[in-house]
Amino acid sequence: MANISIIGGGSWGLAMTHLLKKNHHNIRVWEYNSENVQKLQNERANEVYLKGVVFDEDIIFTSDIKEAVNKDTEILVFAIPSVYMRQTVKMLTPPLAPPINVVGVLPPTSTEANSGTTWGKLQAVVSLVKGLEEGSLKRMSEVLTEELPSYLKDKICSLSGPSHAEEVAKSIPTLVVVAGKNHNTLEYVQKMFSNQVFRVYASKDIVGVEIGAAVKNIISIAAGVVSGLGYGDNTMGALLTRGLAEIKRLGLALNADPETFSGLSGLGDLVTTAISPHSRNRYVGFQLGKGKKLEEITKEMVMIAEGVITTKNIRDLKEKLNITMPITEEMYQLLYKGKDPKKALSDLMRRELKSSEM
Numbered sequence: 001m002a003n004i005s006i007i008g009g010g011s012w013g014l015a016m017t018h019l020l021k022k023n024h025h026n027i028r029v030w031e032y033n034s035e036n037v038q039k040l041q042n043e044r045a046n047e048v049y050l051k052g053v054v055f056d057e058d059i060i061f062t063s064d065i066k067e068a069v070n071k072d073t074e075i076l077v078f079a080i081p082s083v084y085m086r087q088t089v090k091m092l093t094p095p096l097a098p099p100i101n102v103v104g105v106l107p108p109t110s111t112e113a114n115s116g117t118t119w120g121k122l123q124a125v126v127s128l129v130k131g132l133e134e135g136s137l138k139r140m141s142e143v144l145t146e147e148l149p150s151y152l153k154d155k156i157c158s159l160s161g162p163s164h165a166e167e168v169a170k171s172i173p174t175l176v177v178v179a180g181k182n183h184n185t186l187e188y189v190q191k192m193f194s195n196q197v198f199r200v201y202a203s204k205d206i207v208g209v210e211i212g213a214a215v216k217n218i219i220s221i222a223a224g225v226v227s228g229l230g231y232g233d234n235t236m237g238a239l240l241t242r243g244l245a246e247i248k249r250l251g252l253a254l255n256a257d258p259e260t261f262s263g264l265s266g267l268g269d270l271v272t273t274a275i276s277p278h279s280r281n282r283y284v285g286f287q288l289g290k291g292k293k294l295e296e297i298t299k300e301m302v303m304i305a306e307g308v309i310t311t312k313n314i315r316d317l318k319e320k321l322n323i324t325m326p327i328t329e330e331m332y333q334l335l336y337k338g339k340d341p342k343k344a345l346s347d348l349m350r351r352e353l354k355s356s357e358m
Contacts, residue, residue, distance in 0.1 A: 004075040011049040013079030015165035028060040030068035082131030089147040130213040132313040139210040154182040160213040161264035162272035179209035208260030216270040217307030219243030221285035223274035228289015281307035
C-alpha cells in the first residue's frame, strides 16, 4: 500500500485513481476545476469524463494542491495536459524542496527520509502526460527534471502504452510500459501499479517512450481524416506504417532505442489510438475529414485533444532537427493553415518516389 497523489482529475487521472484504489492504495486527487471537485466529492462520480465509474468514499478530491501533495506522498502522478505541466509543477516545488543549511542544499539521509518531512517519502514521480512543451520543445520528463528539486531526478519516469482511460476504468486487460533512468524506481512503479488486469513493463528508454506517446497523437488525427474522407483499409494500413516510420525517424534523431518503437509505447499505442472510437485525436481528424473546421470541433469537445498542439510542437522540432516527417507536415498544414483534408492526403501520395521505406 502506498500514499499516492494524482495531479489532474480528467479522464486519465480518474481512470488511474480507480485502478490504483483497486490496488488498495491511499489516493488524493488534485483537480483545478472546483466544480468538478465538488461533483466528485458529492456524487463520487464524473459521468462526463468517465462514464459509469463510482469512486470509493475514502478517496480525497481537492482543488487545494497542498492538501493533495503532503508529507506522506510516496508516488506523485501527473495526468494533466502538457500545456499546463510546468506551471503546475511550479506550484508543487516549495513543499518538495529539501532543507537548506549553511553549506547548501542536502539530499535526505536514510534517517531523514523516514522522519516525516515534506520530501523524504517520495519514491516515484510518474508522468502520464503525452506531448512536448510549446516553445522549449522539451519532453515532459525534461520539464519535471528542470522544475523539481535535483535529488528527485532519478525518481522521474513516464508511463505510456495502448491504454484508453475508459477501458482501464472497466478493468479491461491493459499492458503499458514505464520508462526512466533508475531501475529501483521502475521496479517500484511496476509493483505499485500492476494487477491482474493492468500489467506494467519497464524500459530505460524514456526518450523513445515519450516521443512515441507524443507523435502517435498526430498520426491518430491523420487516421481520423482518412476515415472521415471515406477511405479504406489499404489507406489506413499505409498511413499507420508510414506514421510509425516518422515516429522512429524522430526518435533516432534524439538517440532513442529503435526497438522501443516496436513495443507498447510505439506500435501498440499508435494502432490503438488510431483506430479506437475512444480516441479524441481520431475524433478531431474524423470531423476534419467530414468538412468541419477545427474551431468548431474543439469548441464542442469537453476534453482536450493533445495531438492538436502536439502537431505544432513536433513540426517545430522536426524543422529544428531537419527531419522529413511528411504526415506531420500535412497535419500541421491542415490544422493551422486551413489546408483541405483531401488535398493533404493527395499531396502525401504525390510525393517524390522513394527507393526505401525509411
